[in-house]
Amino acid sequence: MSDTLVRPKRANLQQAVQHHVKQYIIENGHRPGDLLPPESHFAQQLGVSRPNLREAMRALQTMGIVESRQGSGTFVGHFSMDPWLEGMSFSIQTSDDQNALRTLREILEVRAVLERHIIRQTAESITDEQLDMLSELVERMHARADAGETFPQEDMAFHEAMYVSQGNRFIVQLVRTFWQLIAQVDDHLRSIDQELHDVAKMHGAIVEALRKRDPDLAERAMAEHLDGIRERVSRAGWR
Numbered sequence: 390m391s392d393t394l395v396r397p398k399r400a401n402l403q404q405a406v407q408h409h410v411k412q413y414i415i416e417n418g419h420r421p422g423d424l425l426p427p428e429s430h431f432a433q434q435l436g437v438s439r440p441n442l443r444e445a446m447r448a449l450q451t452m453g454i455v456e457s458r459q460g461s462g463t464f465v466g467h468f469s470m471d472p473w474l475e476g477m478s479f480s481i482q483t484s485d486d487q488n489a490l491r492t493l494r495e496i497l498e499v500r501a502v503l504e505r506h507i508i509r510q511t512a513e514s515i516t517d518e519q520l521d522m523l524s525e526l527v528e529r530m531h532a533r534a535d536a537g538e539t540f541p542q543e544d545m546a547f548h549e550a551m552y553v554s555q556g557n558r559f560i561v562q563l564v565r566t567f568w569q570l571i572a573q574v575d576d577h578l579r580s581i582d583q584e585l586h587d588v589a590k591m592h593g594a595i596v597e598a599l600r601k602r603d604p605d606l607a608e609r610a611m612a613e614h615l616d617g618i619r620e621r622v623s624r625a626g627w628r
């Protein structure tokens with residue numbers, strides 16, 4: 390790797406230092422949890438000041454690329470969507486009503502694309518055991534609806550069960566992130582009248598379609614459920 394580093398404006402310098410550290414990790418084949426050389430090593434190698442180096446490391450830490458542990462040094466970080474989730478959540482909470490609503494609609498659109506795709510695969514691979522678990526969740530939704538309560542936990546568990554059965558960890562984490570974002574604005578949505586039993590029934594229809602192992606029917610049931618959410622968001626008076 391080149392040791393020379395152009396030294397232009399401050400922002401560019403920060404980016405260049407971050408890039409160098411990332412390259413160092415990749416080129417040395419480091420894995421999450423591996424110890425990195427001390428800051429002085431990078432500062433010297435790059436010819437930058439310690440404060441500049443520290444600033445770049447802090448930015449990398451925010452992104453989850455490195456992890457600093459007090460007294461032990463800096464390590465390669467574990468990949469996580471948390472920084473992204475925090476950024477998105479912050480963006481929703483600080484934007485005006487119109488933009489927050491737009492962000493939420495866009496998130497729902499992406500979620501719909503993912504879920505409609507995944508449910509087709511699920512229809513072909515789901516086990517009887519998993520189906521029984523989904524049915525149980527639907528029953529719990531109805532019980533909560535009887536008590537006049539919403540059921541975000543059961544709802545999330547229902548959808549997550551399908552992604553987990555697909556074995557794609559990235560999708561699981563991505564969809565979990567969507568859910569957390571939606572849960573954060575759920576208080577705003579909660580004020581809207583909704584037929585809780587209808588929502589529970591839509592989940593029941595998804596399970597029935599999955600029991601028939603019919604991808605088309607399952608996708609249609611899922612699409613109907615997601616359209617319902619989208620409609621609810623559209624009707625939202627928002628804050």
Ligand SMILES: [Zn+2]
Nearest residue numbers: 544548592614
């Ligand atoms: Zn649902």
